[in-house]
Amino acid sequence: MQQDCADPDFWDVRYASGVMPWDSADVPEDFQRFARTKGAACRVLVPGCGSAHEVKQLLDQGCQVDAIDFSIEAVTRAKASLGQHAGCVQQADFFLLPERQDYDWIYERAFFCALPMGRRAAYAHKMASLIRQGGVLAGFFFLAESPKGPPFGVTMEVLQQLLSPWFELLAMSKVEQALPVFAGGEHWLTWQRL
Numbered sequence: 609m610q611q612d613c614a615d616p617d618f619w620d621v622r623y624a625s626g627v628m629p630w631d632s633a634d635v636p637e638d639f640q641r642f643a644r645t646k647g648a649a650c651r652v653l654v655p656g657c658g659s660a661h662e663v664k665q666l667l668d669q670g671c672q673v674d675a676i677d678f679s680i681e682a683v684t685r686a687k688a689s690l691g692q693h694a695g696c697v698q699q700a701d702f703f704l705l706p707e708r709q710d711y712d713w714i715y716e717r718a719f720f721c722a723l724p725m726g727r728r729a730a731y732a733h734k735m736a737s738l739i740r741q742g743g744v745l746a747g748f749f750f751l752a753e754s755p756k757g758p759p760f761g762v763t764m765e766v767l768q769q770l771l772s773p774w775f776e777l778l779a780m781s782k783v784e785q786a787l788p789v790f791a792g793g794e795h796w797l798t799w800q801r802l
């Protein structure tokens with residue numbers, strides 16, 4: 609199997625063979641609760657969307673959603689599940705997105721932990737370039753001492769160092785019903801763009 613997670617092939621092979629231990633095939637409660645606080649017309653980006661299970665709720669609420677993934681297998685899955693709304697899913701590399709700074713919310717789920725550790729600084733910088741002042745980077749982060757991955761765990765201290773030049777941490781809670789691959793380390797974090 610392809611071993612370089614910076615390469616879309618790494619993910620294509622796993623989606624094509626159904627080896628997706630990160631995919632809970634549901635819409636997590638923490639997400640639902642947070643999403644309900646967002647009004648219609650909220651602009652949301654879902655990077656590394658995978659199967660994009662959460663997108664339908666956002667669309668039903670009237671949000672404007674861009675869901676992207678650089679794996680064509682993931683994009684094909686997401687489009688198939690979204691049917692008439694498939695147009696909001698695109699194949700794209702997060703790091704090559706135009707710097708538009710107008711998203712109200714970027715939803716994180718198993719994306720940061722899927723990146724090679726050498727891309728973390730670029731992730732923080734890119735997030736800052738995409739979210740408007742007062743907007744949020746909010747979702748699930750894998751807080752753990754696990755340098756082998758993916759998923760690559762991160763400590764809160766390192767995450768603070770990466771994000772604090774642009775973001776303030778507003779909320780943090782541990783997820784009790786995490787998938788085995790994230791057990792004990794999954795947290796909902798809300799970071800507000802300064």
Ligand SMILES: C[S@@+](CC[C@H](N)C(=O)[O-])C[C@H]1O[C@@H](n2cnc3c(N)ncnc32)[C@H](O)[C@@H]1O
Pocket residue numbers: 613614616619630631632655656657658659660676677678679682700701702703717718719722723
């Ligand atoms: C662990 S999966 C998580 C998928 C989804 N968020 C979920 O929770 O089910 C990581 C996803 O990020 C995608 N990905 C990794 N690097 C990416 C990049 N630079 N740009 C876009 N997508 C990327 C992979 O293709 C994969 O679908």
